[in-house]
Amino acid sequence: MKRTIDLNCDLGEAFGNYPMPADKLLMDYITSANIACGYHAGDPAVMQQTVKTAIEKGVAIGAHPGLPDLQGFGRREIKISANEAYQITLYQIGALHAFVKAANGKLNHVKLHGAFYNMAAKDLQLSNAVVQAICDFDQSLILYALSGSKMIEAANQAGLQAASEVFADRSYQDDGSLTPRTAENALISSDEIAWKQVLRMVKAQEVVAVSGKPVQLKADTICLHGDGVHAISFAKMISEKLKAEGIILKSPGK
Template sequence: MKMIDLNCDMGEAYGSYPMPNDEKLMDYISSANIACGFHAGDPAVMQKTVALAIKKGVAIGAHPGLPDLQGFGRREMKITANEAYQLTLYQIGALNAFVNAAGGKLHHVKPHGALYNMAAKDPVLAKAIVQAVYDFDPNLILYALAGSKMIVEAEKNGLATASEVFADRSYQDDGLLTPRSADNAIVANKEDAVNQVLGFSLKQEVKSVNGNRIAVRAETVCLHGDGVQAVAFAKLIAERLKNEGIVIKAPAI
């Protein structure tokens, strides 16, 4: 039986209620990465999003980012390894407080935005983030880009991982994501994106921007929840996966 996890970044809002799509998206995903206040989110949104995930039976993950609200955590910052460790540990703890209070259990950690991309290439930052997750709870799962330095460092440390792929991002011949600055970074056609997810799930491969089939370890698929058609897209992917006999399920701890 083939299984795949569908994850989505959530709680990336401010005020008394989560992002508009969050509740509906949770009907189709198996993992939620909840913002911890540095790049987005606040205590009110964290509390409500955690409660929503528990109600929907969705695995809860901490989504720590760089301290950059204005740039939504997508701008690179020069930080030391210890700073990466500190900000990761701090944010996991913040979200976990709400998870514990709601009677839930933290399942995973997935870094956000620039922090995620920096650590995917930098083994020093990757090691610091891995250590923060491990020190908080060695039973947590680290969600990280397939083939990245974070996956390598986590495996060295004995931390469980989920190799992440993206439904709507294009890939280069080396198996890495096309930079967002490139015109072809996004897979805009919905059917192409669905087929890409099926390729990940059924064959553990992806077609590069140059038309080559690249082997990729795909254990969790990221769906972006901030688009106008995000809910419809998530529903379509979930339906197509189920039609192929693929079970949508979060990785077991």
């Protein structure tokens, strides 16, 4: 049986009705798009356009709910209750789904953004609320969440399909969490180091933490960030190298 992996990217994080060549070009190399729903980034015009492009390119569409924090791009922690987590998740899934339905497309998954993602990864109450919102909306949706996190645990308990996510260009801590973006070594800038990390995560199901400790994980989907200077060339490189290794690129929902 051939090994398969999904490549996902956070897209639709611009504003206004104008062409987004970076998003369009990135979709040539990924299999899943997580589209911002207006809280941390994105707006109706961008949601409509990004959904249209994803359908044209055959890329799986996911809602990408974030905290209500445009100024901080959803990367600042905001204390919210479990019920508030439920509300903002359900609201944003519904917003994106409206554009997907209008375009005769299919919503495939949900992946939280930024601080919301990291908060839920460590907090089972928030994770349960997010999972409940997804289940109440559509039990067939897939939750993309940090491998080994509370979100995966909550999804498993609820019987919701989950895809364990790993990161190509982020470093890891000993507990399997991502190194905070405030740390100097949070981002991996070397393509060679990122590729070695990706290959190890896919083939050995483990990553080397910044301490040098090997950490076991499950890799169903790899996140490639779309907001970097070399995002397109990086996505192209990872996609081509995985295919050269005989690995099939495929969304969990297809």
